[in-house]
Amino acid sequence: MRRSTGAITLAILYALTFGATAAHSGESIFSELQGEPGLRSASALVLDSEGNRIFGKNVDTVRPIASITKLMTAMVVLDAGLDLDEPITITRADRDTLKLTGSRLDFGATLSRREMLLLALMSSENRAASALGRTYPGGLSSFIAHMNYKARSLGMHDTRFADPAGLNAQNVSTATDLAKMVAATKAYPLITLSTTTERMEVRPFSNRGPLVYGNTNRLLKNADWEIALSKTGYINEAGRCLVMQARIEGEEVSIVLLNSFGKLTPFGDSNRLRKWMLASS
Numbered sequence: 001m002r003r004s005t006g007a008i009t010l011a012i013l014y015a016l017t018f019g020a021t022a023a024h025s026g027e028s029i030f031s032e033l034q035g036e037p038g039l040r041s042a043s044a045l046v047l048d049s050e051g052n053r054i055f056g057k058n059v060d061t062v063r064p065i066a067s068i069t070k071l072m073t074a075m076v077v078l079d080a081g082l083d084l085d086e087p088i089t090i091t092r093a094d095r096d097t098l099k100l101t102g103s104r105l106d107f108g109a110t111l112s113r114r115e116m117l118l119l120a121l122m123s124s125e126n127r128a129a130s131a132l133g134r135t136y137p138g139g140l141s142s143f144i145a146h147m148n149y150k151a152r153s154l155g156m157h158d159t160r161f162a163d164p165a166g167l168n169a170q171n172v173s174t175a176t177d178l179a180k181m182v183a184a185t186k187a188y189p190l191i192t193l194s195t196t197t198e199r200m201e202v203r204p205f206s207n208r209g210p211l212v213y214g215n216t217n218r219l220l221k222n223a224d225w226e227i228a229l230s231k232t233g234y235i236n237e238a239g240r241c242l243v244m245q246a247r248i249e250g251e252e253v254s255i256v257l258l259n260s261f262g263k264l265t266p267f268g269d270s271n272r273l274r275k276w277m278l279a280s281s
């Protein structure tokens with residue numbers, strides 16, 4: 001399913017419809033799967049639409065979660081009811097001093113809060129996420145406090161946040177907790193839209209051409225997948241991470257994969273999960 005920012009209305013309607021049809025009667029078709037999917041991720045959790053476990057592996061092990069953090073960043077921003085059309089300018093305070101990652105959003109780049117949120121989610125733009133936290137009422141420290149408050153309110157008791165981008169290895173959680181966060185995002189159509197947008201063009205500089213960003217989840221281009229929510233993450237301490245909501249055989253499932261070794265392993269594990277579920281259902 002290809003999405004761009006030019007199809008926001010249709011995408012939001014899809015997100016709402018997807019969520020509205022999640023509940024179903026009867027037992028899950030994946031309730032009695034046989035064997036193992038052979039996943040390479042250190043932690044994994046798959047739930048059906050009613051929160052029943054389909055598969056679990058080290059689900060309560062606390063691990064760094066890298067840019068999966070940005071889902072919480074987006075929820076806190078949206079909960080505050082801030083003006084999404086307000087211009088935000090990247091400053092030196094938004095640079096990455098921990099991992100020294102680069103960014104095409106040079107100092108002085110200006111975009112709306114909505115555009116910063118979309119870039120942070122779909123392309124995992126670290127400076128965009130940092131700017132969202134910095135411009136929160138009360139500043140960055142207030143923002144991080146609200147991230148942790150939101151986590152507690154969702155019952156994420158093994159989760160701690162230390163920055164809005166996920167660059168700090170002290171952003172930690174479990175597969176169990178992250179499944180709760182993924183479930184909570186269904187109340188935010190802009191998050192589901194942003195995380196499944198494949199391509200986005202922005203103009204942060206008045207004297208330069210546009211910048212084109214792509215989604216970090218390659219599965220969105222795979223016709224075999226029907227994905228309603230997606231977020232990837234990576235730092236050395238966290239390994240490769242991926243969370244998704246998807247529909248398999250007409251049933252909505254939530255997938256959490258943490259600490260995968262190898263750039264493509266989360267996508268490979270996702271395909272292994274899907275193949276196992278289809279073969280056993």
